[in-house]
Structure formats: C-alpha cells, structure tokens
Amino acid sequence: MKAIGFKQSLPITEKESFIAFETEKPSPEGYDLLVKIAAVSVNPVDYKVRQNAAKDTVLDAPKIIGWDAAGTVEAVGDKTTKFKVGDQVYYAGDITRSGSNAEYQLVDERIVGHKPKSLTLAEAAAIPLTGLTAWESLFDRIKVNPEVDKGKTVLILAGAGGVGSIAIQLAKKVGGLTVLATASRPASIEWCKALGADYVVNHHRLKEELEKIGHREVDYILDFVDLEGYWEMAAEIIKPQGHIVTITGSNNPLHLNVLKNKSVTLSYEFMYTRSMYTTDDIEKQHEILNKIGRLFDGGMLKSTLTTTLEGFTVENLKKAHQLQESGKSIGKTVILF
Secondary structure, three states: OOEEEEOOOOOOOOOHHHHEEEEEOOOOOOOOEEEEEEEEEOOHHHHHHHHHOOOOOOOOOOEOOOOOOEEHHHHOOOOOOOOOOOOOOEEOOOOOOOOEEEEEEEHHHHHHHEEEOOEEEEEEEHHHHHHHHHHHHHHHHHHOOOHHHHOOOEEEOOOOOOHHHHHHHHHHHHHOEEEEOOOOHHHHHHHHHHHOOEEEEOOHHHHHHHHOOOOOOOOEEEOOOOOOHHHHHHHHHEEEEEEEEEEEOOOOOOOHHHOOOOEEEEEEEEOOHHOOOOHHHHHHHHHHHHHHHHHOOOOOEEEEEEEEEEEOOOHHHHHHHHHHHOOOOOHHHHEEO
C-alpha cells in the first residue's frame, strides 16, 4: 500500500518533511478493523508530532501519522462485533499506533463510529478528533447536564478552530449553554456566529469585551489555544465553583492557588487517553461518535469542513500542515484520496 510519512522532523518547506513510500498492507486481529481510507483531516496534533517525533535522529523506517479518517471496512479481527465488511466508518484513531496517512489502516473498533449518513466521506473525516475532544470536554469533564445547566455561560477560546467549531454547536444545541466564543478576524467572527455562538469577543480585549456584553464572569471556560497565555485572565473571569477545561496545558508550572478561593475545578482533556491506556470505558468513544453522527443526520449539527484538497499526495499533506501551522485555519482541512 502507499503511505506518506517522515524520517526526520524537518520544517514543512523542506523536500523530505514528508515522503511517499510503499509498505505492507496490515491484517486485522482481535478488535481491529482494516479500513480502506477515503479521506483524512489534519489537526494541530499532526504538525506537533511531525515537528518533534524525530528531532535529533533519523528514523530507520518512515513514521506514519494522521489521526482523523473516514473510509470503508475491508476486513475485521476475530473479536469484532460492531462492524462488518463494507461498513463506512469514521474515527480519530490511536496516537500510539500507525496513523491514517496511508491507503489502509488498522483501528480498534471500540473507538470507531458509523459514518453519518448525511455527510460525505470528506465531511465525516473532518469530525472525529474535534468532535470527541469537544464532547469529552463538555460532557465527560464538566459533566454539563442541560436539565440543570441550561443557560449557563461557556467561554470557548479559539472558537473558529477545529475543536471550537464543533464545541460551539455541541454547547449550544446539546448542552443548552449560552456560548461566548473568541475570534478577532472578520472571517472567523462570522464563522463563529454562523455556528450559533451567542456572542463573539475579541481575545485581544477579552476582559473589556466581556464586560461590554454583560458577562464579566463565566461558568465554564474551554481552552483550545493557549492555557498559559490566558491563565491569569481565566482565573479572574471564571465564576466561583466554575470549571476550566484545557487541551493545551502549559510549558511552565501554573499557579493553581489562584483558583483556590473560588473552588474552581481545572480539568485536562486528552482525546487519546482512552485508547492510549485501554481504559475500562474505551468503548465510550464508539458511542460518542455514533451520538454525534445521529446529531448530524438529524440536522442539529453543521459540517465544519472548509478546505478540501483532492489527492493523497505529499504536496497536499504539506499544504494542509502549512495551513495548520499558520494559526489562521478556520474549521477543518481534509485530504480526499
């Protein structure tokens, strides 16, 4: 099968930052599905792994990354019960295994969902990583309950990004929350509004703009961009007994004492925790993806796909990584095989 990977962590502009090569098509065992991939999407984790996985070395064999895919089940392992050959699926995969930048991939069926019928393969490939991250942030970490929490406020940092784009919709449509999203460029502001954000505030003037709209404090904060850069502000604007969820962490120690008097909860969200540690509830990602799929098929959620690159080529993968690295990407970028 054809695959695209790298042997060194090089700037994306370098010729061999990605290389195409042939490798053996794998065979499924146990809970694994063998998926013939039709589309993949690119996330910040992709370029971060590419930049760091082979920084001071040259790998013997190219490393295949990629953690979002949609495709068709071609074969199944002996322990599988959820899918059959011919099923169309979508998933974010497992960061500890070979990735989706290949014509075929093995993936544990317990972290795979049935592709939403209403979405194209390209649209479906844009969803899993961001959908799971947003869902787990809201409903596993904060444990938002719309019957109790309806109308509470959530501030989504980086509303126009991949995770923010789906989090705005889930927070509004499923959680019943009042959604405040950060964005600064006209295009990203309009994007957040179109997805259902009640308010869009400029992150460069965050405190001032929150006061202007009458929300000096918020119940929840979802950090999808830079916890360290927003830490002091987050501690100031979070309500007593509020909850902050971050997917970014920080390079330096955080002063957690600033949360003490308000009894604020801080949670980390890492979408790969369940697959990385084969947790007792690993199957929950299968269930979440199916729930999200039903929301798309029911018309409650909108596609977050904004850019489609046609052709599984080194050139297209480089383009997708350059777009992510620019920090100006809106929604999701997909490569259609």
